[in-house]
Amino acid sequence: MKKKVLVTGGAGFIGSNFCNLNCEKYDVVALDNLFLGDSENLNSAVKFIEGDACKLSDLKKCGEKFDAVLHLAGTSSAPMFGGDGFVDGYRNSVESFCQTLKFAHDSGAKKFLYASTSSLYGNNPMPLVETQMVIPPNHYACTKFLYEQCARCFTQQFPEIETVGFRFMSVYGPNEEAKGQFANMISQFVWDVARDESPVIFGDGEQFRDFTNVVDVVQGITRAIEFDGKLGSEIFNIGTGEFATFNEILEIINEAFGKNVSAIRIPNPVTEMYVRGQEADISKISKTLGYAPTVDLKSGIRAQVEQLNFKKIRETSSDRLKKSGKILS
Ligand SMILES: NC(=O)c1ccc[n+]([C@@H]2O[C@H](COP(=O)([O-])OP(=O)(O)OC[C@H]3O[C@@H](n4cnc5c(N)ncnc54)[C@H](O)[C@@H]3O)[C@@H](O)[C@H]2O)c1
Structure with missing residues (x-):
């Protein structure tokens, strides 16, 4: 059953x-x-x-x-x-x-x-x-x-x-449209590039995430x-045990769309406790549950771009910059 x-x-x-x-x-x-x-x-x-x-x-x-x-x-x-x-x-x-x-x-x-x-x-x-x-x-x-x-x-x-x-x-992937401004930065950058608008990057873009x-x-x-x-x-x-910078993510997204949209870079408005980098140790879940990541970043982003539904996009990072001059991350 x-x-x-x-x-x-x-x-x-x-x-x-x-x-x-x-x-x-x-x-x-x-x-x-x-x-x-x-x-x-x-x-x-x-x-x-x-x-x-x-x-x-x-x-x-x-x-x-x-x-x-x-x-x-x-x-x-x-x-x-x-x-x-x-x-x-x-x-x-x-x-x-x-x-x-x-x-x-x-x-x-x-x-x-x-x-x-x-x-x-x-x-x-x-x-x-x-x-x-x-x-x-x-x-x-x-x-x-x-x-x-x-x-x-x-x-x-x-x-x-x-x-x-x-x-x-x-975490990134499809079905994040309803989260709008609270969505993962990959989703937000995908929505920006889809509309030929420049994603907003805080600082030098060398911050990284798993x-x-x-x-x-x-x-x-x-x-x-x-x-x-x-x-x-x-x-x-x-996690995956690997990481990519925001600059690298934008490159991968541009590649997936066949575009070359550049970023708007602004000083980081998050002045306290901003997380500069993230890389997970996944040995516990791997040893205990047999977990192993199966989707590499390029294929995952390509799939997200292919599944994109333009009608569902509510707000992109550049929309918010236009509205407020600063963005929540
Ligand atoms: N997305 C990430 O990268 C990430 C990373 C770490 C942890 N998390 C955690 O994972 C969980 C799921 O994240 P997500 O990205 O899918 O977020 P999400 O906001 O898309 O999903 C949460 C859902 O819960 C619903 N909800 C909120 N309060 C509710 C309530 N009282 N009763 C019924 N429904 C309610 C919302 O409508 C929403 O659909 C969250 O707890 C989040 O904090 C997410």
Whole structure:
């Protein structure tokens, strides 16, 4: 019999890719309040429920029994905590996490899997490894730190449910249009170049990230769901172990389009705690779950360019520069 899997934030970027890639393997239900998601991201084989993961009544609409629950809902990037977003950002993330975790346990799920973040590492020495001490550099990372600690305590209290966290590196791939200004820089640069507009690069463009295709993020999570051994409340990096600079990314995107759009370079407006570089150590997930990245950057970006739907593009980095003169990263 197919496993029954609930995905909160299922119509979002990573959630929709997980649901679409796994809708034959699992009986998948996607819950999303469409704050940043789009139900059109989902295949027809995925059961979609519009609702709020903070509300038990909405979680119950998804079903009574689940084998695994994947929690991806929440306030999904640091800039969303700015200004008026501070209290609501915490409330949405913490409340949806606790409510979904309790629901997962009560629904008989053996595994609760959740998104943490590589942002927790800040500017730690590279390669970034799970055993490093982390001091969350911003409110967004604080919520993920809380997730990790809360999950550990929950499994300690209720060992019948394992709680597995993933520190995703910088994830790119299709279905990010609904995130607009909060999308990954690869998506934003693709949308810019598609419209022959100059992407905006902070500083010299030599900052680098461990860009990880969403297909491999889904691979890592799926391996954890399938894993037969004990995982307890383990935390895993999901990345590639490689990195590319923003300048290199723009080159690859131009190549994929057959264009030569140049960047607008502005002084970096993020003056505190800006992450200069990121490169993951992926030995833990590789040894434990047999994970290995399968999508190289050039093929992943080419595929994203081929799948691009112009009608869905909402806002590019150059739109925002025009509007405000500064951009959130
Ligand atoms: N994309 C990345 O590079 C990345 C990196 C590290 C961690 N993460 C984490 O992974 C998770 C998924 O990220 P994503 O990029 O797919 O983000 P996303 O914003 O596209 O997806 C989150 C989804 O959750 C929904 N949502 C928010 N609050 C909700 C609530 N209370 N009830 C129901 N639905 C709700 C949103 O509408 C959205 O569709 C997030 O927790 C994010 O913080 C993402």
